[in-house]
Amino acid sequence: MTENTPGFDFAVSIDCVLFGFDGTELKILLIERNEDPFKDWWALPGNLVNNEESVDQSAQRILKELTGLGDIYMEQYYAFGDVNRHPQGRVISVAYYAMLRLGGDKPLKPLSSYAKKAQWVNVASLPKLAFDHQHILNKGLEKIKRRIKHLPLAFELLPEKFTLTQVQSVYELILGKKLDKRNFRKKILSFKVLKELEEKQRGVSFRAATLYKFDKRKYNKLFGKEISF
Amino acid sequence: MTENTPGFDFAVSIDCVLFGFDGTELKILLIERNEDPFKDWWALPGNLVNNEESVDQSAQRILKELTGLGDIYMEQYYAFGDVNRHPQGRVISVAYYAMLRLGGDKPLKPLSSYAKKAQWVNVASLPKLAFDHQHILNKGLEKIKRRIKHLPLAFELLPEKFTLTQVQSVYELILGKKLDKRNFRKKILSFKVLKELEEKQRGVSFRAATLYKFDKRKYNKLFGKEISF
DNA sequence: ATTACTTAGTGTAAAAAATACACGTTATAT
């Protein structure tokens, strides 16, 4: 516990809920802590905000340090400020989420020493988490459940080229319910933000599906219109 | 500027966007500052979070100190963390909004010395605001614009007994557009969360409208259902 | 009491969106 100038005795941290999709399951990135408190526990990746960076910049830096990824759409969703949420002092944590494309060309960067390892974990079978991270994560899940209805978050989880069935899987996992295939396709195509490619899926052991791309340009033209994916 | 233990050199403040409705206009509560920085400027009411209170508790305390009101639904909506948002040091501000019933029985409490006065100001004609408060306010407006579609925020602005026309006015002011009277009434009544009273409006110079009450019990039963006011 | 005024209160038809629902097609693997 630290005692300082009145009013300037808080620390501010960032915690990131990084969502990933491996084709089957919704995952989040966890680290195994190598330091007290909560040594050996699983936790959300996060770190303290430096004095000379904004909270948003800090989130970008931390994401980069942990994953090597930059230029990722990352959104703040809540500030957690209970008195005893951190055993070593008064730490307010600002939570962000991001949707990451898993697999392929972007292996996770080696972590700083505060973590033994980082691992993608199925959201449906999480270990016990350090601090109030389960709470932070729950709130993050709630947020994306709401936001995926209005924002094209699903495509950020998917590879550049994807099938409609994959898009549907992402929606089903995040919303936690099955959707009707024909109705889903009708709706998602009605926004005209997906471009059908000539190309088909490869390396699958049955009939290959048509690939699509998210057309960011067309999406941006919709700005301001209320759409519901 | 203060220099302290590494990591524990931030202050955290609360800023409140308090919405009010006077029957005609959407208002927010501003204070005129009596202290530097920004002495004599208009600002959102706010204050520093104490070390021994949670951020939510702090918001409740500050609202109470400024208005005398307790037990108000208040919702955090964003944390503002730019480096230079406060000229005297690194202050992260967590913003909350609340909807207040104006007029009648609840005069504003005398303010602490940091403000010369507090005043309800029409959202459509605001003075220049201190710090990044215009930005905080804009984001607050955006939030309630989205949230009023799913949450019964409008009734918190209105007196206990209100007319449907008043409800419609609140929606029109917040959404910034005119709504069709018949369709609005059809829709708002379709949720069955308003109770029609025997009573009529009093003291109006033309035909008196029927009064309604918001039925919180029935609303709570809808929990989880996706409703769109 | 008549009249003028202002807001309250109401219904329907058309269009759009959401839902429920099942089977033939196609690429792969054996």
Add this chain to the structure above:
DNA sequence: ATATAACGTGTATTTTTTACACTAAGTAAT
């Protein structure tokens, strides 16, 4: 050739949304 497993498609029904205009009722002034 055949079996397999996921792909891809259409229609009818219901629900929701939208557009649209007049009569009713209470007040105030003469």
